[in-house]
Amino acid sequence: MLSIQHAELCYGTKVAFSNFSLEVQEGDMVSIIGKSGCGKTSLLYAIASLLPLSRGAIATQGECSIMFQQDRLLPYKRVLDNVLLGLPKKMEDEAQALLSLVGLEEKTNNFPKQLSGGERQRVALVRSLIRNPRLLLLDEPFASLDEQTRERLQDEVKMYVREHQITLLLVTHSISEAVFMGRRIIVMTKEGISFETENPYHELGDVRSKTQAFELQQTLRLHLGGNR
Numbered sequence: 001m002l003s004i005q006h007a008e009l010c011y012g013t014k015v016a017f018s019n020f021s022l023e024v025q026e027g028d029m030v031s032i033i034g035k036s037g038c039g040k041t042s043l044l045y046a047i048a049s050l051l052p053l054s055r056g057a058i059a060t061q062g063e064c065s066i067m068f069q070q071d072r073l074l075p076y077k078r079v080l081d082n083v084l085l086g087l088p089k090k091m092e093d094e095a096q097a098l099l100s101l102v103g104l105e106e107k108t109n110n111f112p113k114q115l116s117g118g119e120r121q122r123v124a125l126v127r128s129l130i131r132n133p134r135l136l137l138l139d140e141p142f143a144s145l146d147e148q149t150r151e152r153l154q155d156e157v158k159m160y161v162r163e164h165q166i167t168l169l170l171v172t173h174s175i176s177e178a179v180f181m182g183r184r185i186i187v188m189t190k191e192g193i194s195f196e197t198e199n200p201y202h203e204l205g206d207v208r209s210k211t212q213a214f215e216l217q218q219t220l221r222l223h224l225g226g227n228r
């Protein structure tokens with residue numbers, strides 16, 4: 001579904017990340033964590049073909065959807081119209097269903113400025129899901145949500161992605177989120193992948209409460225440099 005070989009991306013002469021290689025199978029769920037500025041967002045942009053690589057190659061199969069850190073909603077369009085942007089009107093029922101899935105069924109006629117930051121993020125999430133992507137790229141999708149909403153949305157997205165056999169690449173600062181969402185977890189540095197592990201607890205009913213999953217979090221913390 002996704003093949004990245006020795007990818008490097010530069011902004012002018014500044015290297016955002018280099019020597020990044022990764023193969024992802026269809027339907028897999030991969031979390032990427034790494035220190036601020038190590039190039040995670042730039043990597044997602046490169047995968048979505050929004051920025052060119054300066055070295056290496058990226059190949060993807062099928063429709064790829066990206067949800068940005070900033071919601072990028074159009075301020076003069078209502079929630080439903082933001083979701084349906086560029087799509088046929090006949091998809092309205094699907095849009096409504098997805099908005100309900102993220103708890104926004106009451107807000108479909110609101111303008112973005114009438115929503116909280118977390119609600120706007122959820123609209124952005126719906127906007128990327130409705131395109132029925134084969135590869136979904138999420139950049140800190142739950143960052144501005146309160147804990148309860150975040151956990152509920154993590155559950156919903158995990159189920160949705162599984163049910164639709166979507167391949168997921170999720171960038172996050174949160175180790176617990178990486179462990180909850182990812183079947184594979186990757187620690188990224190500016191110079192490529194410094195640590196990678198499969199997550200044996202991904203399938204467990206409530207992975208959040210499993211002691212072993214906490215141990216995995218501890219391991220990841222060490223690989224991140226113990227600064228969090």
Ligand SMILES: Nc1ncnc2c1ncn2[C@@H]1O[C@H](COP(=O)(O)OP(=O)(O)OP(=O)(O)O)[C@@H](O)[C@H]1O
Pocket residue numbers: 011014015016017034035036037038039040041042043
């Ligand atoms: N448009 C740009 N022009 C120049 N440098 C940039 C630009 N965007 C990002 N950078 C730099 O590239 C590096 C990687 O940035 P990027 O946003 O990809 O990192 P990140 O890992 O996603 O960071 P964070 O976790 O803080 O969101 C950083 O050093 C950043 O300052």
